[in-house]
Amino acid sequence: MKAFHHPDEAQHAPQFFLMRGTVRANFEVPARAASLRAGLDALGLKPEETKPAPREALLKIHTPEYLDFLEHAHAEWAAMPEAGAEIVPNIHPTPEMLAQSSRPAGHVISRAGAHTADAACPIGAGTWQASIGAAGCALAAADVAAKGGMAYALCRPPGHHAYAGRAGGHCYINNSALAAQRLRDAGAQRVAVLDIDSHHGNGTQGIFWDRPDVLTVSIHGDPSRYYPWYVGFAEEKGAANLNLPQPFGTSDEGWLAALDTAIAAIRQFKPDALVVPLGFDASEFEPLAALKVTEEGFKRAGHAIGRLKLPTAICQEGGYNVDLLGTLLQRFLTGFGEAR
Template identity: 40%
Template sequence: MRRFFDPRQALHAPALELHNGGFAPYAETPARVDAILAAIGGTETPPDRGTAPILAVHTTDYVDFLQSAPARWMAAGRSGDAIPYAFPVVGRRAVPLDRIDAAMGRYSFDATTPITAKAWTSSYWSAQSALAATQAVLAGERAAFALCRPPGHHAGADYCGGYCHLNAAAIAAQAARDAGTARVAILDIDYHHGNGTQDIFQTRGDIFYASVHADPATDYPFYWGHADESGEGEGAGATLNLPLPHGATLTAFRGAQAVALDAIARFAPGLLIVSFGADTWRGDPISHFALETADYPVLARDIAARGWPTAILMEGGYAVGALGDNVAGFLGGF
């Protein structure tokens, strides 16, 4: 299986995040990259396809904000990484965004996602890796893997959050559509719901989004991913959420994934994108499922057996010591 990654994806390295009411070491560390690379071997450097595929998903003002925020933060006399602290409530008036603090709240939905001087660079190359894997599959490969770091599925068209700045899965899906693939499906099997991906495509009928994740009644991102969310307008029926309780083991997860795969089969996609998170592992420090390392090849084989051309994109997974084995197991099973 071809694998794509650019070393610049490791440059984004925040020191802290605001978590459960206090500052804590940033969980989405560059050490995740080292662990995965040590387990899966060499990767190819993705070509630079520019900003056009990114701007096909994300708004121009948001992309401009990501690129300018660090300099604006420093110009305001701040030190360290840029972290938002004030957020607009739905229905409140728009305000001028001249002050960086206002802009940070406007384009973020949480305080766990600092914008460092290298956030744009790393996220940009994460998206390029996803595009490279997708193009490889469109060109005839059965499957390809993109080591997307930072992850992407929490980022919406005009907001960041959940360690995510650019939504690599959404960018890849839209690029496949623009390349002529009539129907694209996204299977999200990260512990946390991919709210950004759902937001981007919830009114679209040409891109199917299915997610197996922790119940948002108890887990982040709370406000998305409930079972009754199924899409809107032309996208009605093109979203499927399958939340699971704490402690879910392979039996429950595999069963929910099978429901998702059956729904995707009815959709009949020309391409499958898998947003794969290894934070479903039993020892993940910020998650509460109970999958074992030996379970990942099983889940991967179930997906591969459906026969769809597949681009696999890395999302979460924060138990660095086990991360490499879990990712390698999934890829090997596929």
């Protein structure tokens, strides 16, 4: 298995995080990548450094207005009097506003609200460079899968909450969606995306909602009491979509049973390639744990997914217990490799 990383991830070190009305330290920190690299090292995998994703690849998934915002808005923000170090919107346009508005967002504060879904995606001076570096990792992994192989992309920041024109939930560029589109462009007629992060892959679902060529499957904590709150329910179908929300406290057996259901749907879809948005925040030891998956559960998940024997691009998503991330990555990739 090949692995990819980009050192610019360290330029993104978000500070702001709002939790139940309290501002606290952000969980999505550079130490996450260090832990994951240690896990790769323990497996004898030396990740290759990739090139940042080019704009033409990003435009396959994201709008030009959104990409312009991500790349340039921080400089405009920083020039305002008394500006904070990061872009954090204090207003988002409501459906009523948008229905009656006669003008597009202009001022950087207005654009910040329009191009972010929540306050959990602060944009700092290094966010753009880190994001296109992470996206480059996803594209490199997809290129390996396009040739019939398998690869792991150490994507930081993660991506599955990012919509075509909106950041959200620590995510800016949708790395997994980029990988899926890259596989389609390389000749795969059908691609499956199997998201096992504990949060619903709402951005990926939104990007491919009307497309029958990309199946999006997500196993996640019940969104009626968990991010992203408004989507991720079982009744959401789209053109090719399956959501498998799990009750809070679900442990290995229930989670792996949902994975069996997901794998059965993927087999029925008959894809030519697979993208796995890999989150470890389903772990029993997560700081904001909703699910209770063990180390052995992640190994068993890797083995079950590996048994699909599809060309596979694995893109790192969440997981915020930095003391455990490397171990969980070892366990998952070991299980995956044993099945191949």
